[in-house]
Amino acid sequence: MAGNIWVFAEHWRGSLTDLTYECLALGRDLADQSKVSLEAVLVGHGVQTLADNLGVADSVLSVDDAELAEPESSRTAAILAALAKERAPQAILIPQSNISLSISSWLAAQLGVDAVNGCRDLRIADGRLVADCTLYGGKMEASVAPKGTPAILNIWPGSRPAERGRSTKKPARKDVSVTLAAVPTPHFRKYLEPEAGDVDITQKDVLIAVGRGIQNEGNLASATELAEMLDGAVCGSRPVIDQGWLPLSRQVGKSGLSVKPKAYLAFGISGAPEHVEGMRDSSLIVAVNSDKQAPIFNVAHVGVVADAMDVIDELSKALQTRKK
Amino acid sequence: MNSLVLMRAVPDVVEELEIAADGKSLDRDAVRAIVCETDDHALEEALILKERHGGTVSVMALDADGVDDILYSALAKGADGAFKIATGEMAQCTRARAALFAAVIANHPVLRSVDLVLTGVQAIDDLDGILAPLVAFAMGRPSIDIVTSVVLGDNGKSAVVAKEFPSGVRGEFDLPLPAVIGIQASEKPPRYVPVTKLRNIMKTAKIESLSVPGGNLPSAPDVLTMNKPRVTSQAEMLDGTPEQISGKLVQLLTERGLL
Numbered sequence: 001m002a003g004n005i006w007v008f009a010e011h012w013r014g015s016l017t018d019l020t021y022e023c024l025a026l027g028r029d030l031a032d033q034s035k036v037s038l039e040a041v042l043v044g045h046g047v048q049t050l051a052d053n054l055g056v057a058d059s060v061l062s063v064d065d066a067e068l069a070e071p072e073s074s075r076t077a078a079i080l081a082a083l084a085k086e087r088a089p090q091a092i093l094i095p096q097s098n099i100s101l102s103i104s105s106w107l108a109a110q111l112g113v114d115a116v117n118g119c120r121d122l123r124i125a126d127g128r129l130v131a132d133c134t135l136y137g138g139k140m141e142a143s144v145a146p147k148g149t150p151a152i153l154n155i156w157p158g159s160r161p162a163e164r165g166r167s168t169k170k171p172a173r174k175d176v177s178v179t180l181a182a183v184p185t186p187h188f189r190k191y192l193e194p195e196a197g198d199v200d201i202t203q204k205d206v207l208i209a210v211g212r213g214i215q216n217e218g219n220l221a222s223a224t225e226l227a228e229m230l231d232g233a234v235c236g237s238r239p240v241i242d243q244g245w246l247p248l249s250r251q252v253g254k255s256g257l258s259v260k261p262k263a264y265l266a267f268g269i270s271g272a273p274e275h276v277e278g279m280r281d282s283s284l285i286v287a288v289n290s291d292k293q294a295p296i297f298n299v300a301h302v303g304v305v306a307d308a309m310d311v312i313d314e315l316s317k318a319l320q321t322r323k324k
Numbered sequence: 325m326n327s328l329v330l331m332r333a334v335p336d337v338v339e340e341l342e343i344a345a346d347g348k349s350l351d352r353d354a355v356r357a358i359v360c361e362t363d364d365h366a367l368e369e370a371l372i373l374k375e376r377h378g379g380t381v382s383v384m385a386l387d388a389d390g391v392d393d394i395l396y397s398a399l400a401k402g403a404d405g406a407f408k409i410a411t412g413e414m415a416q417c418t419r420a421r422a423a424l425f426a427a428v429i430a431n432h433p434v435l436r437s438v439d440l441v442l443t444g445v446q447a448i449d450d451l452d453g454i455l456a457p458l459v460a461f462a463m464g465r466p467s468i469d470i471v472t473s474v475v476l477g478d479n480g481k482s483a484v485v486a487k488e489f490p491s492g493v494r495g496e497f498d499l500p501l502p503a504v505i506g507i508q509a510s511e512k513p514p515r516y517v518p519v520t521k522l523r524n525i526m527k528t529a530k531i532e533s534l535s536v537p538g539g540n541l542p543s544a545p546d547v548l549t550m551n552k553p554r555v556t557s558q559a560e561m562l563d564g565t566p567e568q569i570s571g572k573l574v575q576l577l578t579e580r581g582l583l
Contacts, residue, residue, distance in 0.1 A: 105453035109461035194492030
């Protein structure tokens with residue numbers, strides 16, 4: 001008989017993450033298709049009451065571990081591996097976030113099975129678990145059948161609405177303990193809060209977002225000028241921040257800020273899932289990119305296939321003309 | 325502080341990607357290979373560590389198209405030694421790459437005692453996990469990922485690292501050494517190498533070729549099909565010259581009450 005479906009209940013700073021609820025909704029569908037139970041696995045210290053919010057699952061396995069007052073992937077994975085060896089789930093769904101990214105790799109290594117990254121959907125086909133995944137920065141999709149049991153599945157944001165993973169029902173909670181051998185692990189010291197930027201991009205009605213497609217730092221001045229004309233601010237995707245063209249306080253996406261402006265004008269941004277996660281709820285998304293296949297067009301309301309700088313320059317001219 | 329940086333050649337996804345004839349993989353002949361962006365940041369962080377604390381930086385890659393250029397570029401930037409795993413083409417997935425890297429490091433008289441192994445947190449072609457924790461597990465070392473800065477601790481036996489969390493928050497951790505780190509971004513952007521310096525290095529420096537005995541490596545997950553993403557866009561596409569498009573955008577912003 002096939003084992004149950006597990007969802008690793010990711011939490012941070014006392015709350016379950018939205019991605020956990022998305023995973024619960026996806027896990028629920030897979031468990032129903034497989035006719036098995038859905039179990040959430042909650043690991044941490046002093047967070048056991050969070051189990052009450054995991055009601056989409058049939059039950060919750062809860063491990064209180066004093067070493068995990070803050071997230072640490074290798075120890076978390078060791079606990080999951082010990083539980084999985086005892087209880088033989090058929091699949092473990094793990095949020096692919098910057099909190100939990102490496103848990104799946106540690107777990108796959110310990111159990112000697114496959115991990116699969118970038119899962120957007122899961123299904124049973126011809127008796128096999130199949131993961132539909134995003135690859136190559138969103139430029140390719142693949143259907144993948146992982147080898148070994150349990151399948152370790154890294155779940156991308158957006159697989160299911162988080163609301164479908166919420167429930168007022170209180171699931172049965174089973175507290176379990178796991179004893180691990182002492183091994184060197186990273187030891188948490190403190191959080192470093194983000195430095196306040198000169199501008200709070202989460203409060204702006206209009207954002208001019210720039211990506212690698214603006215080609216060089218010198219072109220940032222044109223984007224800034226356009227933002228000022230619209231009483232907005234310039235922000236950017238990860239490559240622009242990593243190149244030092246804009247400060248971290250202007251980064252939109254998984255590791256940066258989530259924004260919901262009235263208008264988000266994306267210039268030269270390909271639309272990698274990490275970026276889209278931080279801007280997909282904007283009221284109006286205009287995407288300008290020279291690559292007609294760029295994934296950003298899948299979330300845009302208005303799209304333009306053109307050179308980003310050509311449109312920035314012409315739009316600035318049009319706004320200047322209008323002002324006169 | 326002696327460091328080893330694991331570097332990978334990956335497809336340049338800025339170019340048009342094509343699917344191979346088997347319908348299950350990328351046509352790598354149709355796309356240019358470039359250095360994995362986060363590996364380049366890992367190299368930069370290792371060079372920063374060398375400047376800050378002394379020691380050496382070595383770089384290592386699995387043999388593949390474009391790898392020599394990547395290793396020579398690393399030497400031109402300041403790496404002290406470069407190693408290429410001749411049997412690298414055996415590794416068809418991230419778990420296999422990790423197994424090869426770990427085996428070569430363990431068998432090398434010098435590299436096996438480096439304080440830090442650094443690599444990029446995630447490569448664009450990683451399908452089955454990520455490299456740093458897989459290498460760390462194989463080597464029996466602690467590891468941490470999504471790191472943006474590394475400083476040697478006061479006692480010299482640990483590093484103080486900053487790891488990214490959501491919303492711009494970072495977590496500071498003590499990492500016992502020796503260890504493996506997955507770098508997301510270096511403290512400063514990767515340095516630039518003048519072409520003349522690179523050409524000079526290519527004439528004078530040597531990449532050392534290493535091999536590992538054949539054996540069973542983990543195989544990739546079974547890819548059933550690969551396809552370009554279906555067009556799910558509901559976007560209204562604007563055509564015309566940049567001037568015409570700008571006029572339409574001004575109209576749109578006006579309608580939304582933003583002008």
